[in-house]
Amino acid sequence: MPFPIDRPRRLRKSERLRGLVRETHLHVEDLVQPLFVVPGEDVRQEIDSMPGQFHLSVDQVAIEADAILRRGVPAIILFGIPENKDPLGSGAYADDGIVQRAVRAVREASPELVIITDVCLCEYTSHGHCGIITDNAVDNDASLDLLARTAVSHAQAGADIVAPSDMMDGRVKAIRLALDESGFTDTAILSYAVKYASAYYGPFREAAGSAPQFGDRKGYQMDPANREEALREAELDLEEGADMIMVKPGVAYLDVLAAVKQTFQRVTAAYQVSGEYASLEAAAQRGWIDRKAVVLETLLSFKRAGADFILTYYAKEAAGWIKEKY
Ligand code: PBG
Numbered sequence: 001m002p003f004p005i006d007r008p009r010r011l012r013k014s015e016r017l018r019g020l021v022r023e024t025h026l027h028v029e030d031l032v033q034p035l036f037v038v039p040g041e042d043v044r045q046e047i048d049s050m051p052g053q054f055h056l057s058v059d060q061v062a063i064e065a066d067a068i069l070r071r072g073v074p075a076i077i078l079f080g081i082p083e084n085k086d087p088l089g090s091g092a093y094a095d096d097g098i099v100q101r102a103v104r105a106v107r108e109a110s111p112e113l114v115i116i117t118d119v120c121l122c123e124y125t126s127h128g129h130c131g132i133i134t135d136n137a138v139d140n141d142a143s144l145d146l147l148a149r150t151a152v153s154h155a156q157a158g159a160d161i162v163a164p165s166d167m168m169d170g171r172v173k174a175i176r177l178a179l180d181e182s183g184f185t186d187t188a189i190l191s192y193a194v195k196y197a198s199a200y201y202g203p204f205r206e207a208a209g210s211a212p213q214f215g216d217r218k219g220y221q222m223d224p225a226n227r228e229e230a231l232r233e234a235e236l237d238l239e240e241g242a243d244m245i246m247v248k249p250g251v252a253y254l255d256v257l258a259a260v261k262q263t264f265q266r267v268t269a270a271y272q273v274s275g276e277y278a279s280l281e282a283a284a285q286r287g288w289i290d291r292k293a294v295v296l297e298t299l300l301s302f303k304r305a306g307a308d309f310i311l312t313y314y315a316k317e318a319a320g321w322i323k324e325k326y
């Protein structure tokens with residue numbers, strides 16, 4: 001038996017050679033930075049459950065968004081924490097709501113930045129569910145109108161892309177129709193099409209004060225055991241008019257991300273969620289992992305699995321790391 005002809009190590013000899021044959025690359029253009037907007041002025045308060053991330057008032061969000069754009073990150077996604085919550089989540093679709101004001105301020109400060117808004121009710125409802133409640137249950141069809149109103153008010157404020165994360169059936173179609181009726185035919189929809197009922201959202205819910213006050217989200221978010229259902233969810237949202245689809249959370253669902261991308265060959269995003277961020281930060285703080293190396297390896301894994309872009313709390317920082325590499 002002669003020595004094998006093939007020696008894969010030949011192509012691993014130097015960093016230049018490895019770069020030449022590298023299959024996947026992480027670009028600054030692939031990243032989206034999530035930001036949390038809160039009431040008040042001059043607020044820049046670190047979030048306990050997400051060290052290194054901040055609650056920002058509208059004025060501060062405009063400053064931060066501009067710094068993010070100057071790093072080369074093309075887009076942000078905004079989450080709002082309103083002054084008051086009520087059963088119908090009226091802060092979500094108020095003309096002077098927290099996200100609407102933030103969008104206007106960011107748009108004025110950074111005209112080129114791509115502004116994505118999260119469309120959901122859970123940050124705005126007193127009960128913390130993503131839709132409104134009828135007879136102690138989340139009422140799918142009654143929630144659609146409010147979600148559509150939220151999306152239209154974000155578009156009115158100047159959002160480029162609306163991203164519904166509520167997981168109500170039929171919401172992409174309801175939002176598309178409402179946007180078109182209001183003249184926002186060019187506002188794109190990034191659907192959280194495949195969103196699992198995940199414990200990885202814990203730190204976010206603490207940051208947004210959006211944990212459900214009764215029950216859980218398993219009646220509308222997906223069962224983590226299901227992969228075929230993910231393809232069905234993605235298909236439905238594309239049929240309803242989604243321009244782009246998302247799989248969430250990230251690393252624990254890379255198999256689903258790969259399947260969705262391969263099956264539909266449409267623009268597909270991945271969301272590295274709060275619990276993933278918090279876990280990496282906790283391990284790094286203890287010196288148990290090499291923070292920068294693990295973060296970059298993790299972000300690259302999304303690209304390898306097929307993601308076109310990544311929503312990540314590391315966007316701003318990783319942009320610096322990616323640039324310094326080249
Ligand atoms: C709102 C929303 C959530 C996240 C994004 N949009 C929380 C949830 O569904 O409970 C999670 C983001 C994260 O954990 O980083 N529906």
Ligand code: ZN
Pocket residue numbers: 120121122123129130165166
């Ligand atoms: Zn929600």
